[in-house]
Amino acid sequence: MKKHLLAFSFLLCTISSFGAGYLINLEGLRQVAMGGTGTAWPWDASTIFYNPGGLVRLKSIQAYASMSMIIPRTAFGDPNGSAVSHKQTFTPFNFYFGGPIKEYSRWALGLGVYTPAGNGLQWDNNWVGKYVVQNTQLKCFFIQPTVSFRVTDFLAVGAGFVYGNGSIDMSQALPVQDLYGNDGQLKMHGNAVGIGFNTGIQLKFSDRVQMGFTYRSQVNMNIDGGSAKFSVPSSLASSFPNTSFSTQLPVPQVASFGLGVRPIDGLTLQFDLNYTGWNSYDSLRIDFGQNTAFLKNNHAPRHYQNTLSPRFGANVKLSKVVSIMGGFAYDPTPVTNGYVSPDLPDANRVVLSCGVTVKPAHRITLIAAFESTTTMKRAGSYDFGNFSGTYQTMAVTPGIGLYYNL
Amino acid sequence: MKKIYFFGALALLFAACKPSVNITVPPTSGNADFTNYLAIGNSLTAGYSDGCLTVSGQLNSYPKRLFDQFNQIPPKAFGAVGGGAQMPFIQPLLNGDNGFDTSVSHRKLVLQFVHNYCTPNDSSLSAVPVYPYIADPKDMIRYNWTYNTYNNGQINNIGVPGIRVADYPVANYGNPINPFFNIFAYRFYHTLTERPIDELYFRMHNFEPTFFTMWLGSNDVLGYALAGGQGNGVGTAMPVLGNFYNPADITPYSVFTAWYDSALVAALSTGAKGALINIPDITSLPYFTTIPSNGLVITRQTQADSLNRYWRSTLNLVFQLGANQFIIKDNLGNIRQSVPGELILLSTPQDSLACAGWGVTTPIPQQYVLTTDELQNIRANTYNFNQFIYTEALLHHLAYVDMNAYLQTVATGVTFNGITYNANFISGGAFSLDGVHPTQRGYAIIANKIISTINDYYSSTVALIDVNQFHGVLFP
Structure with missing residues (x-):
């Protein structure tokens, strides 16, 4: 007949981490400079990502390395005021090595190590949305051994196995205050692994017209044994034990179509369509290793929708040494209204890009690319936590790289 | 040159990102004029929290919250109507943060692990009450409003914890010679011999507010509820001394309406606009809902059997495994089992519940129980009082803040x-x-409800x- 008057009903009502903005499209700099197009035309060894079928089209084995800097910032406004996320820099990198196993061989082998996703957002610890999120960060890279086979001069195919590895970090304030009014905090960190594949068909109608189809599978990034650390007033410590957590974060499947044409010598135009299967991300489920009356497993619905992104790009060969590129893309958001959360708020994105390649020596090519991404201002709400406002995200992404033909 | 253009353009790109x-919507006063804001009310208006009034409670009172928001509106232009609130905002601030006065009943509550x-x-x-309790001796000195003589002794928040509408005609309300004097009124009332209605007139003509909020009436039912429904309850009580009514009873309707109206006439006497806030449903407050009336939990059949034997001669009850209704004593002195919906008060001694068999072999005394009849008295009178406040708001063209309905949504x-x-x-x-x-957050939630009602109305x-x-x- 014990009576515990403190039958708490307190729940973590929101663990919202990781919206859609984490998928980046920076796997090859020339492609970045051309609005993210690259499914049809095998420009360099980064075709291991863009279309594994194109790898066998390379003249020789190539070593490729590049690095970009993403500097994203997001602004939030509600009728009471506004906030801007802290400045952060992410440096996705790519290494590719591969090509035909010998000159004119019908077989090609390759290995890619690239960064398909990686982003984050850091708000002021005391900002208005602190109980929804303070900080999120996701980093991952994929390793993809690839084989490509030229069936005929017209048709080449390729496939790669994908192993993904990464980490996520998230923090949010907890609405339990100590005697000085300081909030509690939850910090989560976990390492993620996942597997998948990447396949492509490359069609060469002529030297002037090429086409590609690719399918990249979903990669479920599984986090097991992540750490969840609670800073709470000591009287509540037993209710919020430091524990482990597990969750799953999908890098979605993408089906792409690409068309490349070269109407005149020196000018290449490309068009890509990416159909991204975001609807697999219908909820985020976080299971804690130890549950208490206060600490329950968390299930946040997402209900993302699939998106279709058109991309356009052009490459102009100014001389044997220098080429310039430009492009643009429109990337509609998978996030439906009611699920726009401040972890990585997403809205329809407009991408503008440009770049230059220089060939200082026989086998070496240097690339520089610059991309700017701007979202439309979006008034959105995160109904789960009754948090609403207007967001805008802007990111500038310079990148440099080089490749060397063996 | 070209290089400079290139880098200039690049710099612009980075800067533009x-x-x-x-x-944000620019704050405006609409048809209202917030230049001089006065808050009239009781403990809720004074900033009472955690069982006491403290200086931090006062600084986080909802009138302070409202003033801060009114203050964001630019002052009115010369000759124009309306405008934002003007500094300063003066409250009769305490010095201490442990509660005022020194009596245990107004001592600050803090969370602590307690062993039965x-x-x-x-x-x-x-x-539990904070211990050791250190009172600030300055707090026992009457608030010296001549400190701010440059503002003519202005006070913007005249909320007095404990005050009822029924107290408005009581002379010597803050005077210690009166056995029922209110120590919070004693602290800052202009003269000790006056009635609250006189104090209100004094403040109105001294400060000439352009906008007021009035949140009165909760204590006209709350005292009865806090006392577990002692007293008459049906609104026919007679004064216990002079024109002073028993604070643990419900104010008679005629007394409530007469003096609510008088207070409102006073508040309107300088032509101010304002908002009337109605009486919350006090039975949904945690004080009344935390201890479940079916908190008698039986885990073994032998316990149920022995309880059935214990009560067989008098009550003929059937106790079962699981949750059972507590045994209580009602106001007529009857010992019976409580029925679902009846409320056990938070004031019920926890040791007695846990250790002395209260509610099990000893009935919970009547002052800790609100029975169905008593709840009916509280709800019916709250409803009637609120109907009156509503008609007053309509009649005098004032914003009506339905805090009763709003706090019911907060409760869920x-x-x-x-x-x-x-x-x-x-x-x-x-x-x-x-x-x-x-809490401070609760007061901010309340302030937001008042603001949105004012925005709609004005x-x-x-x-x-x-x-x-x-x-x-x-x-x-």
Whole structure:
């Protein structure tokens, strides 16, 4: 007949981490400079990502390395005021090595190590949305051994196995205050692994017209044994034990179509369509290793929708040494209204890009690319936590790289 | 040169990449004029929280919250109507933060682990009076409003904890010669011999407010409820001394309406506009809802059997495994089992419940129980009082803040910016440790409700408050 008057009903009502903005499209700099197009035309060894079928089209084995800097910032406004996320820099990198196993061989082998996703957002610890999120960060890279086979001069195919590895970090304030009014905090960190594949068909109608189809599978990034650390007033410590957590974060499947044409010598135009299967991300489920009356497993619905992104790009060969590129893309958001959360708020994105390649020596090519991404201002709400406002995200992404033909 | 253009363009690109979003609406006063704001009310208006009045409670009172928002509106242009609130905002501030006065009944409550003496290994986080208690001797000195003579002794918040509408005609309300004097009125009332209605007139003509809020009436039913429904309850009580009514009883309707109207006439006497806030449903406060009336939990059949034997001769009850209704004593002196919906008060001694068999072999005394009849008295009178306040608002063209309806939605849970607030004791976040008065966040939630009602009524655009920037319940 014990009576515990403190039958708490307190729940973590929101663990919202990781919206859609984490998928980046920076796997090859020339492609970045051309609005993210690259499914049809095998420009360099980064075709291991863009279309594994194109790898066998390379003249020789190539070593490729590049690095970009993403500097994203997001602004939030509600009728009471506004906030801007802290400045952060992410440096996705790519290494590719591969090509035909010998000159004119019908077989090609390759290995890619690239960064398909990686982003984050850091708000002021005391900002208005602190109980929804303070900080999120996701980093991952994929390793993809690839084989490509030229069936005929017209048709080449390729496939790669994908192993993904990464980490996520998230923090949010907890609405339990100590005697000085300081909030509690939850910090989560976990390492993620996942597997998948990447396949492509490359069609060469002529030297002037090429086409590609690719399918990249979903990669479920599984986090097991992540750490969840609670800073709470000591009287509540037993209710919020430091524990482990597990969750799953999908890098979605993408089906792409690409068309490349070269109407005149020196000018290449490309068009890509990416159909991204975001609807697999219908909820985020976080299971804690130890549950208490206060600490329950968390299930946040997402209900993302699939998106279709058109991309356009052009490459102009100014001389044997220098080429310039430009492009643009429109990337509609998978996030439906009611699920726009401040972890990585997403809205329809407009991408503008440009770049230059220089060939200082026989086998070496240097690339520089610059991309700017701007979202439309979006008034959105995160109904789960009754948090609403207007967001805008802007990111500038310079990148440099080089490749060397063996 | 070209290089400079190139890098200039690049620099521009980087500079342009800081996004900004501003959707704030410029605050305006609409048809209202917030230049001089006066808050009239009781403990809720004074900023009472955690069982006491403290200086931090006063600084986080809802009138202070409202003033801060009214103050964001630019002052009116010369000759124009309306405008924002003008500094200063003066409250009769205390010095101490442990509660005022020195009596235990107004001592600050804090959370602490408490062991029941019968179950020493079983401790629970409970609200207990702060110990040691250190009173600030300055707080026992009457507030010297001549400190701000340059403002003619202005006070913007005349909320007096404990005051009822029925107290408005009581002379010597703040005077210690009166056995029922109110020590909070004693602290700052202009003269000790006056009636609250006189104080209100004095403030109106001294300060000439252009806008007022009036939140009166809660104590006209709350005293009865806090006392477990002692007293008449049906509104036919007679004064116990002079024109003073028993504070533990419900104010007769005719007395309530007469003096609410008089207070309102006083508040309107300088032509101010304002808002009337109605009486919350006090039976949904944590003070009344935390201890379940079916808290008699039986885990073994032998316990049920022995209880059945124990009560067989008098009550002929059937106790079962699981939750059973507590045994209570009602106001007629009858010992019976409580029925679902009846409320056990938070004031019920926890040791007695846990260790002395209260509610099990000893009936819970009547002063800790609100029975069905008593709840009916509270709800019917609250409804009638609120109907009167509503007609007064209509009649005098004042904004009517239906706090009663709003707090019922809060009781079931409202979510702001990632936190769900409800009326659960301690964990709900909206109500303080006394189970009756809000936390700082609760007061901000209340202020937002008042603001949105004012905005609707006066076509103003007073900004809402970010509730989460204030304190909720503080844990050790």
